[in-house]
Amino acid sequence: MSANTSESSDDSHSTQTRVRRSKVWEYFEQNLVEADDGFKAVCKYCQIHLSTKSGTSSLRTHISHHCHAIGEADRKRFVATLKKPIENFVFDPQLCRQRMIIHEGIKKIRELLKHIDSSPSRIQAFNQIAMVNGLPTKRGIALDIPNRWNSTFRMVREALKYKVVLNSYANQNAEIAPNEQEWTKAQSICEFLETFEEATKTVSADSIWLRVPTSE
């Protein structure tokens, strides 16, 4: 196989060219090596031959975890590229708009909870509405922690259970509650995040919503 064939339109190369858009190919030799069981990618650092049959995931794992010859700086640079697809999510205009609605809704939820939590009489008023609606009363309301998405998730999930209470509290006290569209978006983002919550439960098992006062 000759070198520098990346511009070739030869059919036998088209599959390889497509697959090679992955960043991981910067860490493997340009040309694959043909073996009995298909093409193999050769690590630039340790020369190991890895199968490319099931895509690039084994190549990524090799560079990010197993290669003993790659330098720490190169490995870190590669690991950083693995996080890119999540950032792309932000730049889709429609998703961006939806995120704005979600963001606006969550902001209103947070502000309303902050307002209620700021005085015992407000919590009492909240609890009275909760009782009327057959929901458990609360001793206090904890807000989310900045940059901890799972604490925001738990705050919103709990707020959704108390949606009727929060709406009517806001109504009675001239406060702002999320509108229906914002509640609906909050609901859908919660359902989406539930899967991640399951995965990270073991990491932080602290209860965010129910803050038990320590001074009592």
Ligand SMILES: [Zn+2]
């Ligand atoms: Zn290697």
